[in-house]
Amino acid sequence: MNQAEMVELEKSIDQMMEIARGYGLDFYPMRYEVCPAEVLYTFGAYGMPTRYTHWSFGKSYHRMKLEYDLGLSRIYELVINSDPCYAFLLDGNTLMQNMTVCAHVLAHCDFFKNNSSFSRTSRDMVDRMASNAQRLHAYEMEYGRSRVESLLDAGMALQEHVDASGYVERKQKMRGRQQERTRHRESRSGSPYDDLWALDGTGAPQEPEKEVPARFAGLPTKDIMLFLIEHSSVLEEWERDVLSVLREEMLYFWPQLETKIMNEGWATYWHLRIMRDLDLNESDTIEFAKMHSGVVLPSRTSINPYHLGLAMWENIEKRWNEPTEEERKRFGREPGKGREKMFEVREMENDISFLRNYLTKDLAQELDLFLFQKVGNDWRVVDKEWEHVRDQLCASRVNGGIPVLYVEDGDHNRNGELYIRHAYEGMELDVKHLEKTLPYLYQLWGRNCHLQTVVEGREVVFTHDGKKTQRKFL
Amino acid sequence: MSGTQFTLQKDDWSLHRKGQQDQQRHNEKVKQAIKENLGDLISDESIVMSDGRQIVKIPIRSLEEYRIRYNFNKGKHAGTGDGDTQVGDVIAQGKPDAQGTGKGPGKGQGAGDAPGLDYSEANVTLEDIESILFSELELPNLAPKQPDRVTVDDIDYKDVRKTGLMGNIDKKRTLIESIRRNQLNATGRVQILPDDLRFKTWEDVRKPDSCAVVLAMMDTSGSMGLFEKYCARTFFFWMTRFLRTKYETVQIRYIAHHTEAKEVTEEYFFTKGESGGTICSSAYDLALRLIEREYPSSQYNLYPIHFSDGDNLTSDNEKCVKYVTQLCELSQMFGYAEVNQYNRSSTLMNAYSKYHHPNFRNFVIREKSAVYSALRHFFSQRAGEVKPA
DSSP: OOHHHHHHHHHHHHHHHHHHHHHTOOOOOEEEEEEOHHHHHHHHHHTSSSOOOOHHHHHHHHHHHHHHHTTSOOOOEEEOOSSSEEEEEETTSOHHHHHHHHHHHHHHHHHHHHOGGGGGSOTTHHHHHHHHHHHHHHHHHHHOHHHHHHHHHHHHHHTTOOOTTSHHHHHHHHHHHHHHHHHHHHHHHTSTTHHHHHHHSTTSOOOOOOOOOGGGTTOSBSOHHHHHHHHOSSOOHHHHHHHHHHHHHHHHHHHHHHTHHHHHHHHHHHHHHHHHHSOOOHHHHHHHHHHHHHHTOOOSSSOOHHHHHHHHHHHHHHHHHSOOHHHHHHHOOOTTOHHHHHHHHHHHOOHHHHHHHHOOHHHHHHTTEEEEEEETTEEEEEEOOHHHHHHHHHHHHGGGGSOOEEEEEEEETTTTEEEEEEOOSSOOBOHHHHHHHHHHHHHHHOSOEEEEEEETTEEEEEEEOSSOEEEEEO | OGGGSEEEEEOOOTTOOHHHHHHHHHHHHHHHHHHHTHHHHHTOHHHHTTTTTSOOOOOOGGGSOOOOOBOTTSSOEEEEOSSOOOTTOEEEESTTOOSOOOOOSOOTTTTTOOOOTTOOOOOOOHHHHHHHHHTTOOOOSOOOOOOOOEEEEEEEEEEEESSOOGGGBOHHHHHHHHHHHHHHHTOOSOOOOGGGOOEEEEEEEEEEOOEEEEEEEEEOSTTOOHHHHHHHHHHHHHHHHHHHHHSSEEEEEEEEESSSEEEEOHHHHHHOOOOSOOOTHHHHHHHHHHHHHHOOTTTOEEEEEEEEOSOOOGGGHHHHHHHHHHHHHHSSOEEEEEEOTTOOOOHHHHHHHTOOOTTEEEEEEOSTTHHHHHHHHHSSOOTTOOOOO
């Protein structure tokens, strides 16, 4: 991007924002940064301009950059969910490509700002992650790099197991209130007018409640990270802090895991509309068309979220613009409400509900969606029934595609052992990875760790005792 | 109003190195992982059988980022077809052999698992492994040999002169000379006179030609199976490569023996088996004759290495010890490696365990990865030994 192109890009961004606003898109102020490939790929690997240091980021940076250098794949942009919204553009892109990217990013930003899943994310995460990184660096100075690294190795292996629903926080608040109430009552009982309460009976000594050990209240919990932070007996204060950094950052990224198809589809839908409204010349039009078709290229062995998302959004628009006779009668749908419906959906849904509510039979057949499975050495198409495809798609999006684990007990066998259960719903875990992850859990918990799951249709418990992992069928 | 709603910037990012720094750390971890897995890596068939010509890629398992995740191979996944996909169509073959159960052709421990979607495998070249392995090995008992042959193998620009070829002009030194002279004379302007010119000049690099000869001896009697041969092969493979880094030329001669010894080709040595009993002294005898005839120990660094399963004719042991003493006198090191998987009692090792000579070393290999330990055992300065200057 030379100077002239920068000026040109600036002009067209102005124009595109005008168009986008005209369509009703609602975004934060934008901060576009044009940066060279190494920098963009660094941000891509870390997910953020400034983040703590870990070799796994270096590994993914290396792989992404290598693929870019070899022309195998490229990322066009990185957009950050923040206010103002940062978007990083690739210096090596052509003007045309960066224009498309800018339009695409505007719709992402609109989605971040308005989708309900993102309503709890903090919008100043750029700065918070930078300060987290600083703090972790200070720990490296104080406790040594290898200790921090080994803690991060363990923490990052488990960081996906948080509860992003806000349930934990709500529950904690409630517990806090309850404790306050008890404290209140206790404080009353310490006053000189104590005996007065006895008159109306409320102050009568109550049966001590059958207590779960108070420190493990709220089980089972899905938030393994929080459980470790609060209840591990081996972590030092700074180590709990590091884990809470990981948890905080995971919670920030979580809604992006849950809305991948919607979000990418939405952005693709809008860059298409915005670019069509620009006055492009022939060669630009062709270049745009090439780039766009590359983005939405479907794949036989996976689901391209840009492709499926775009098709679904356009389908929603069509169905609410031109409702059938039946829909008009049964649901009272007025024609021409396509856009309105789209904006409603972009606010209310996440990937699972989006797929469940809006992937229709016609669309699934039009897109030729299917299910495949490993049969012998081949991957074969095994099912084309649209409802099965839809249900499998939804199932694969549950919990962002990450297995759901619950902490069941923090004092298993009365020995302070950690008992975790995998909420098995038909998808088995990767046993090798499981056996390699348990030692990390042990490292953070400090005592035996058990994980119950299903392998080959049988209930099995994996136990790590600090030296080796054993499995026991139930 | 819209003008203030966005900014477009292009900054100088040239000092941004974060990605590279963590990449560096990852590389360090790969190196470390190689080091920890050396025993398994160097006995990996894909390396040893490749003759070392091609670059070998090895998955470094310990760099996987482990997570609790689903088993990709079990379960259904959604895909998008091109319009007329039918149930039963094959869309891929074994390829997304993903996140597997770790079943693969039996190579080392846990090999054959190729994680699928986020495929990650550190590629290691043979050079990477060599540099780490060889940094742990040392040549024992070095003694200066008669430097009868001197070879010129390189030139080195070491000298600077006032005359020379224009193509070899040393610009920096010429400019410094010019500035120095101009400053001395306070002329106030820069001018290059012929007197300022400096030229780089080369010298021949002479090195004494050093030769090493490996006398590979192996028992090819009936009791030597595939495993024993493979261990021997692995050992000789790395040993030759190691010696090549230290000597100009390394020759290797193969002597196969059962009850009698003969010199054979490499292929024959490693693949053909014969039946019959074992008389190890026959190989030693042949080796001694070979040395006498072709490799005088005053000029050659000799490394006779003998691989056997230790199942020697008992009456021959005395003779063996006698010949080994002679071989030890002549060579840098005599190594006896016994491949003994099942911990049988071995007649030859019985004899050798009582035998001591500064140049004599023996080692028992019980499993494939012990080849690495054998290498380290043979190629190390033994404690208490004085390293000749």
